[in-house]
Amino acid sequence: MKYQVQENCLTIFLPEDVDHHNAEEIRREADRLIDREHIRYVIFDFADTGFMDSSGIGVIMGRYRKVYMMGGEVCAVHASERMKKILTMSGVMKIMQIYEEDK
Amino acid sequence: MEHVGDVTNEMELTFDSHSSNEAFARVTVAAFMTQLNPTVEEVADVKTAVSEAVTNAIIHGYENRRRKVHIRAWTEGKSLYLEVSDEGVGIPDIRKAMEPLFTTRPELERSGMGFSFMEAFMDELEVESEPGRGTTVRMRKEVGRGRDLWTTQSL
Numbered sequence: 001m002k003y004q005v006q007e008n009c010l011t012i013f014l015p016e017d018v019d020h021h022n023a024e025e026i027r028r029e030a031d032r033l034i035d036r037e038h039i040r041y042v043i044f045d046f047a048d049t050g051f052m053d054s055s056g057i058g059v060i061m062g063r064y065r066k067v068y069m070m071g072g073e074v075c076a077v078h079a080s081e082r083m084k085k086i087l088t089m090s091g092v093m094k095i096m097q098i099y100e101e102d103k
Numbered sequence: 104m105e106h107v108g109d110v111t112n113e114m115e116l117t118f119d120s121h122s123s124n125e126a127f128a129r130v131t132v133a134a135f136m137t138q139l140n141p142t143v144e145e146v147a148d149v150k151t152a153v154s155e156a157v158t159n160a161i162i163h164g165y166e167n168r169r170r171k172v173h174i175r176a177w178t179e180g181k182s183l184y185l186e187v188s189d190e191g192v193g194i195p196d197i198r199k200a201m202e203p204l205f206t207t208r209p210e211l212e213r214s215g216m217g218f219s220f221m222e223a224f225m226d227e228l229e230v231e232s233e234p235g236r237g238t239t240v241r242m243r244k245e246v247g248r249g250r251d252l253w254t255t256q257s258l
Contacts, residue, residue, distance in 0.1 A: 019154055019158070020125055020154075020158040020161070021122035023212075024122075051147070053154040053155055053220065054158075054213075054215075054216040055213075058212040059212065089223055090214065090220075
């Protein structure tokens with residue numbers, strides 16, 4: 001998993017599959033960085049992601065709750081049509097913007 | 104490619120309830136369903152549904168103890184049938200468990216959308232469970248519908 005921190009913004013480059021198996025690691029690693037680097041904005045980069053189930057939705061909602069309390073936001077970039085469908089169906093778009101081109 | 108027609112083909116799969124097998128399970132079912140000549144979208148739908156059912160068995164059925172998860176898949180005409188079962192703790196209130204956003208494990212950040220996703224991505228969903236005995240999720244999806252629409256439509 002790759003991460004990038006720029007000031008108070010964390011970009012999470014999500015893996016090919018976002019399922020229960022690797023949701024744990026994303027969550028752990030992201031939370032460690034959010035706390036340590038005082039992150040307010042989390043960008044989920046779906047460029048490499050072809051599969052996501054409801055475990056991924058849990059990861060997004062959890063990180064949203066975490067940064068929202070500090071006035072932050074979460075957003076998504078490079079989401080494929082399939083990812084947009086999953087995100088839309090889950091209702092997570094109510095709390096998260098999807099940006100089409102680069103952040 | 105020749106159509107399978109009404110011939111029924113069946114497969115069974117049993118694996119340890121370890122989270123690394125979630126990918127194995129959905130990829131195997133995806134490979135099995137290719138005989139129905141599915142669209143990319145349909146394969147993705149089935150993979151999501153399988154992933155949800157298997158994850159439920161691992162987290163909720165077995166509460167992360169190492170046991171066996173079973174998948175039975177078969178084709179009938181243009182339909183893919185799936186049965187995902189465990190011999191875990193079972194679900195005391197199925198109706199409640201199937202409510203969107205309901206989760207018994209908020210501390211694990213479960214979104215509570217597992218059954219909603221299965222319902223949305225498959226054509227039929229049925230859950231049978233007995234506390235202490237285990238849970239079986241049955242699903243059906245008609246495959247190739249999208250492709251027919253696409254190929255028979257006049258431009």
